[in-house]
Amino acid sequence: MSISALKSFAQELNLDTVAFDKCLDSGFHKITVDKDLNEARNLRLRGTLSFIVNGTKLTGPPSYERLANIIENNLASRN
Numbered sequence: 001m002s003i004s005a006l007k008s009f010a011q012e013l014n015l016d017t018v019a020f021d022k023c024l025d026s027g028f029h030k031i032t033v034d035k036d037l038n039e040a041r042n043l044r045l046r047g048t049l050s051f052i053v054n055g056t057k058l059t060g061p062p063s064y065e066r067l068a069n070i071i072e073n074n075l076a077s078r079n
Contacts, residue, residue, distance in 0.1 A: 010020040043052065051058040054074045
């Protein structure tokens with residue numbers, strides 16, 4: 001995604017665009033973002049709102065019931 005697209009989204013979301021642009025242009029968080037992006041690629045996650053719960057991949061927002069069920073089953077299997 002281009003820098004101009006990110007700045008456009010910030011404006012559409014009514015963010016403080018001066019602060020957003022300053023932060024984005026500084027590159028202060030670039031190393032962290034690149035590390036997270038590489039980790040997601042290595043895990044073959046294909047989009048935001050991806051979760052891994054004890055090895056179970058969930059892409060997209062799971063329903064509360066599905067997420068709770070997976071967590072509860074993992075916790076129960078530990079006992």
